[in-house]
Amino acid sequence: MNNKSLLDYGYDVLSSSSEPIKFIDLFNKAVELSGLELSESERKTKMAKFYTQLSLDGRFITLTDNFWDLRSRHKFEQVHLDMIDAYSDEEDEVDEEEEELLRQELGEQVEEKEEESDDLDFDKPVKDADEEDEDF
Numbered sequence: 001m002n003n004k005s006l007l008d009y010g011y012d013v014l015s016s017s018s019e020p021i022k023f024i025d026l027f028n029k030a031v032e033l034s035g036l037e038l039s040e041s042e043r044k045t046k047m048a049k050f051y052t053q054l055s056l057d058g059r060f061i062t063l064t065d066n067f068w069d070l071r072s073r074h075k076f077e078q079v080h081l082d083m084i085d086a087y088s089d090e091e092d093e094v095d096e097e098e099e100e101l102l103r104q105e106l107g108e109q110v111e112e113k114e115e116e117s118d119d120l121d122f123d124k125p126v127k128d129a130d131e132e133d134e135d136f
Helices: 006-016 024-036 040-056 083-088 096-104 129-134
Strands: 060-062 067-070
Touching: 006 024, 006 040, 006 060, 006 067, 024 040, 024 067, 040 060
Parallel strands: none
Antiparallel strands: 060 067
């Protein structure tokens, strides 16, 4: 009995290939090498698990268009994503409510914005129709 995992078969497939391989092809070749016979539902489950394992295993890297390769074939600069660069493109979005609270804490004047709304003002008491009749 062979104790090799599907992930190890995937490693063997990529090791014997000179180029990156599309995920579905990598999965199919790994299953073929393993000799597993899978039903359609087992296949879907194994495929999802295989993808997760590939993603977590440091021996593999994902490239564009869902191609996979061995990390050892690529220079660090090619596969490393600097998180500072990834977040530097995002604009700083400040929630208006947070900004208003911060200004209040700092003692700055906060301009009141009146917004027209059809919503009821729950801070004001509501007169009953009977109370309005009593005024007349």
